[in-house]
Amino acid sequence: IAGITQAPTSQILAAGRRMTLRCTQDMRHNAMYWYRQDLGLGLRLIHYSNTAGTTGKGEVPDGYSVSRANTDDFPLTLASAVPSQTSVYFCASSDGQGREQYFGPGTRLTVT
């Protein structure tokens, strides 16, 4: 069982470019999440999806968009990247209230 996969592992991106971070889970979890991790700030929720076809905004949604066309995939798009979006991005999934979240290995993004 792979769990959660993320792609790419790392990316250097020029400011103003569009970028989609991919996330796929094989656990059939209903809920999925995108976080960014920055030094000293911990993990901050960007967007989430409680079930396929629905999405919601987290703590820091500006500049990001998501879609949830099916249960397994939850891509995160930066429409026009800015240097402040340099971060490590983690995708996670869970299956019910009170259940733990399972995390992917992360994508390290540098916007220059």
Added chain:
Amino acid sequence: AQSVTQLGSHVSVSEGALVLLRCNYSSSVPPYLFWYVQYPNQGLQLLLKYTSAATLVKGINGFEAEFKKSETSFHLTKPSAHMSDAAEYFCAVSDQGGSEKLVFGKGTKLTVNP
């Protein structure tokens, strides 16, 4: 909204010493509580979770945590630190209102000295 406070962004212990990482949450309603560990350049891995069963929760790698409602705390302990415990540790609490979202603390980086 829920909040989580982890006291001490950095904790340093000697190998074999007690590990104590502190976590306080803000909820007035007993929540679901979690501790995660992150090793360098990896994702987060669940250490243990509290879901209103026993107040003393045992996790992996010899870690345990005690839920204290009166103190709104969920501190993580390990009797004897090992070099392999060096990592960053995150406390998380379930958001209120039936949501599956978690609110994370800012993390505590544990250093284990030989």
